[in-house]
Amino acid sequence: MSIELGNMNIKASATMSYHALPLFQDEANRVDLRHVDVCSVDPPGCTDIDDALHCMPLKNGNYEVGVHIADVSHFIRPGTAIDKEAANRGTTVYLIDKRIDMVPDLLSSNLCSLRGGETRFAFSCIWEITPKAEIVNTKFHKSIIRSRAALTYAEAQLKIDDVTQQDAVSISLRGLNMLAKQLKQRRLDDGALLLASPEIRFHIDSETHDPIDVQSKQLLETNSMVEEFMLLANVSVAEQILHEFPECALLRRHPEPPPSNFLPLIKAARLQGFELDVSSNKRLQESLNSAVKPATPYFNTMLRIMATRCMMQAVYFCTGTVSRELYQHYGLAAPIYTHFTSPIRRYADIIVHRLLAVVTGQDSTYKELLDKRRTQNTCNHINYRHRMAQYSQRASVGLHTHLFFRERVREEEGYVLQVKQNAVSVLVPKYGLESTILLPGSERQNATVQFVYDEQVPCQSAAGVTLRTFDKVIVQLSVESRNIQQQKLVMKLVKPEIPGFTVEPLEAPPEPLPEPTAAPEPAKPSSKASKRQRADAARPTKKKTK
Template identity: 65%
Template sequence: MFTTKAFIKKSKIGHFLKNVREHYIRDDIFCGVPSCETCHPVESHLSSTYKNVCCLFKYNHYLILDTNVILDQMDVLDEPILENIIILHTVLKEVKHRSLPIYKRLQSIIDNPSRHFYVFTNDHHKDTYVKQDDKELINDYNDRLIRKSCSWYMKHLPGEIFVLLSNDAKNRAIALAEGIPTLTIKDYIESVKDNSVLLDKLAKKDIHVETYTKDIFPPHLSNVELLTGVKNGKLHQGTFRASKDNFLEGFVNVDSLEDPVLVQGRSGLNRAVNGDIVVVEIFDKKEWVSPSDIVLEDEGVAEEGIDEIELKERELKRSKKIKEEIKPTGKVVGIIRRKWRQYCGILQGGMDGVYQLFVPSDRSIPKIRIETRQADFLRTQKLIVTIDSWPRHSRYPHGHFVRALGKIGDQTTENEVVLLEHDVPHSQFSEEVLACLPKLPWIITEKDVKKRVDIRHLDICSVDPPGCTDIDDALHCRPIGNDGFEVGVHIADVAHFIRPGTAIDKEAASRATTVYLVNKRIDMVPELLSSNLCSLRGGEERFAFSCVWEMDANANILNTRFHKSIIKSKASFTYEEAQMTIDDKSKNDPIAMSLRGLNKLAKILKKRRLENGALVLASPEVKIHMDSETMEPLDVEVKKLFETNSMVEEFMLLANISVAEKILDEFPECAMLRRHPTPPSTNFDPLIKAGRHLGLDINVECGKNLAQSLDEATKPENPYLNTMLRILATRCMLQAVYFASGTLQKEEYYHYGLAVPLYTHFTSPIRRYADIIVHRLLAVTCGADSTYPDLLDKQKSTELCQNLNYRNRMAQYAGRASVAFNTHLFFKGKLQDEEGYVLHIRKNALQILIPKYGLECTLYLAKKGESSNIFEYNEEEQSQKAGNITLHAFDPVKVRLSLDSNNIQHEKFVLQLVSPYIEGFSVQPLGESMEVDPDKPASEKKRKSKSESHVKNKKKN
């Protein structure tokens, strides 16, 4: 063995320094091929008994891949049929540089012995390393290194076959001239036996357009034109957000503009996909329009059948523009960066042949054209598909099949879809993570007691939803002094078990939050912590972090202290059980008295908070009751709230505020805080407009005025009106976000919804990683723990906050999607009349809110593609009139609710108006007798009554 140093020197006369880069080359690097008798042997996964699967080569062979084959065709490489692959170190480094997710996928295959991959360190081998020429581009240099390695293998082992796979025509031409066998990945896969799955997974990057005679979309500007236009202010860069109600409409959020830019029609959207970073050209002000007031769905199936889409574009243009709602309008002229990902969905029915349309679950994503040779099977499955390209001659983007998830409608499959669609990490915890857990049995030692405040004697209890096992907060209240109280909030000390920089810490930081689905919980930390050692269960001794106040009878804080503690909760209540304990005057034990004291103080705190301008918003939250055996939904209902819900909330809010003040005082540059930005005034336009039509003045000048306006917005004849206005107000809000204190000015710390200048999250460390960071900061202020570099690094804190904000947002969406799926499951085969309210008036539809189930559904006023001859739409008054009946926003209605499952991918509720009764449009109530034609098929017969429907379903269950 010997080593040498290759020096690359750059020096200039004068004050310039000489830079020397050392590159070591060696002569003892093993080629990895088992048949080699000259190299120094090391462990290699390459196989000499590998069964040849390619008919182009008579004997077994080894594949050497270039970088782009790996980057573009990772889904093909995932298939176990492809083995004996040599990955050059040059290629591996470039893959890591260009795509970390693909690098991780590749590394997991390399580490799997059964896949027979081997990494050859070509850039340090004395016979395969070559020096880069001064004027040589890095891509050309890497290609030269790859070809050098291929030639070396051929000379080194002349009895073996080595094949270079490359999609670069120039690289292949040079390789062939040098005598290296080379193929495109497509040519190779087409020659593999039983290749249907592999062919389906080929990425469609190169689309030939000779057979197409017409462009559907305008061309994108070049990168140079885009950058120049953005620089001189003629063009604007932003993030594209597609409408879920109208497939021909979207918005581009531009940082430098107050309002998003509206884009409409095919030429306006110009192949932008939701989330893409795009460049827009803004039209002259006289060409600006208002967002469309119609609901448009893309139901076309033909690749070039554009008549339907042209009709819908004309319908879009005919939609009248409301002067007060006109927005900056423009068109997408180029794409800076695609945000394409893997999408879940199904194949659209009614198509034959190899070309199929894939319908994503996410309505904001267009249908995707794929090639598949297994369409009959895949129509029964939920799939994952990714986009490869979107040529301007094609109505839909082109992509390829990645894998099948499972049978359509299967609950396990649907849970997987929800998690994948919302990018929720849900793999099993790794061995490295599990190795960080404490060994059982876990006990509290004398050493632990000396480091903490022992409050096991206090009457502490927890109050949580039914079935909660990850209990991370508990409370106590006891009288002290002259009419005073000691109130404590005790939070699970998760940070004690999760130390900075460990595998479990990195995993928790990546996951960021626990995700709650209807019948499944995706924990942020392993179950041993979340449901056992950290959970503050009744009767169990646990470590906690306590925030304790001394208060007077009017809930004024006289003193605050923080300390790590040992507690023993005396009881674990549900909200309802705690409420019953408070209300039962015969119960006067210490726990009952503690709960009553907490409840009394919480009412004072809430009243004071609301007087300061805190908002009481609303969103319809539902609870789904599941069959414990079949795991099918038995009932859907809006969650019941008790006084105890508010009681717990008030003390959690107070603890978070108190902790925020403490950590900011100690760490003014790197405290992790939570802010709720003040919404731009234009966000409130729908709320103001809705109030105006009802004769209500909604003042949005500040949070306090808004809160007062909402409190006063009541009408005796419509008891649900106020709730609906609060739901509408909730949708006007921006999202609350985490941030590092040193990155913003103090006036930007404000939490709009809570009307407090300072806020953080401290009270849920079992399910939120932000709380663990806050615990670590607070522990330093108390002298209970020491700091570490990343905790005080403002840049790393900011990066962490970005991940936390993203993961929390996705967890919210995943939870809603799970509720939506199970609500659909509950309504299958049911026909019910329910009370509802008009939430929005559209040109061709009414948006109806059904409070009982928390549903918001569309009631169409005419058949698709037709205009209504019954209803007359008034844009100014935002109303729909039919005869002597006029419908406005927030009017009560009764609707018939059923589920349309014809489109399995996008099952949707179908509404029919029951009352007010409109001749030729409304239907008779279910309770009244209906004529049933005995000659009609069973599928068309209507059930005679709601009670009959209930009995049938009950028998079925």
């Protein structure tokens, strides 16, 4: 058996030699799956493809479903310089206009990336699943695959919807989608949360690199399809490595929020006539599902956004350092969970791959892998790096938001998300943006009208107009720039009209909001977020890179 190197050139070979990277080699313990109709589904422009899927019917009426993950641990060996650098970085950082890789581009976009039509090494999780999405058995093995197609979410959705397409990949995708819907419903029945967070997508000018459009992200069925199987793979791997390494497995937990975190959410919902039961994740999900206002379709989405902000941060941990009752993932309603599906961009996944390879007998262990103190220190570091990456991503979004509105003034519909003593926070769904309108009494406002704050509601009142949480408003968005270092997004109230405070409307009325069809999924990041951070992402969101 021979493994082709694709477009490997002299420079790439030199880079591999410099980093002491192993070449593709025949391995007796790898399963050859190049005959299987595997495909990947990712955002447009994605080059670091770390997961692919397949689904095919079996003679007994069940399905074989496979999740194939880039075998990064084959190339990044423990203790090497490239391993130490990846461990230090901890995660790939996705900014609006660029990607800061955790591993060299030769790996992230070439040798490890499961590109269409090219032979690649993978770590495969394969299930036998009944038509009712019940797991019959699970197998793990290192494999060799050749993806039939690298699809975008939209392209995969078209293949599913267009019944005239009867090629092997389209049929596979329809099987995956059918099973994913049942897996998702079962998770929800178990108490998994469907939360929401405002996320935006920028269109960047290819020459100036300035944003030319900004809009809220829209999710398709295929987003959910991929996420369901990434979640299933992560749970399956977590069970396997915990069974074999009860004291040194690397898992991911999402603590249950303390009751005090939910008080603002409960109060806001009660004022709208809804009682939320937050005694468990299942009760919370049921309460959110019933909190619907037919006349205000966006109300439920806003409630889920507020619920997201009540959550704790999910973190990596070593099993030998935390008591068993703390292993649970609250948002996913999973007793145990880990990250296996994104080793190109998360160092935690590389460690999990190494543990699983030892379990399957396809790699040997080493001292540091079984050292729970060392593993916990690594977890602490990558938790920190993950938070820093999130802050960087938010800053990048803020910068490009300022660039977009720098020479524009837009007037849009929004909703009051929070009422404070000297300000109201407003969410603009069209752009997925949240900003603050400062009220008189703040140092930055000189309005003559007097607002009265009622902390019990809470609400702000002036000139016979009252602003409460969930109220619909019309706002103007622009950038105020005293100098380049002090640019900030400014939101001004247009309606409801408050004499002496609101601004005159623009000539063109704001475009009406599209009615939401469903609440966004819980957790690939800016990024596959997640494919991720809603409750937690199975894989982080990828951004288009140049």
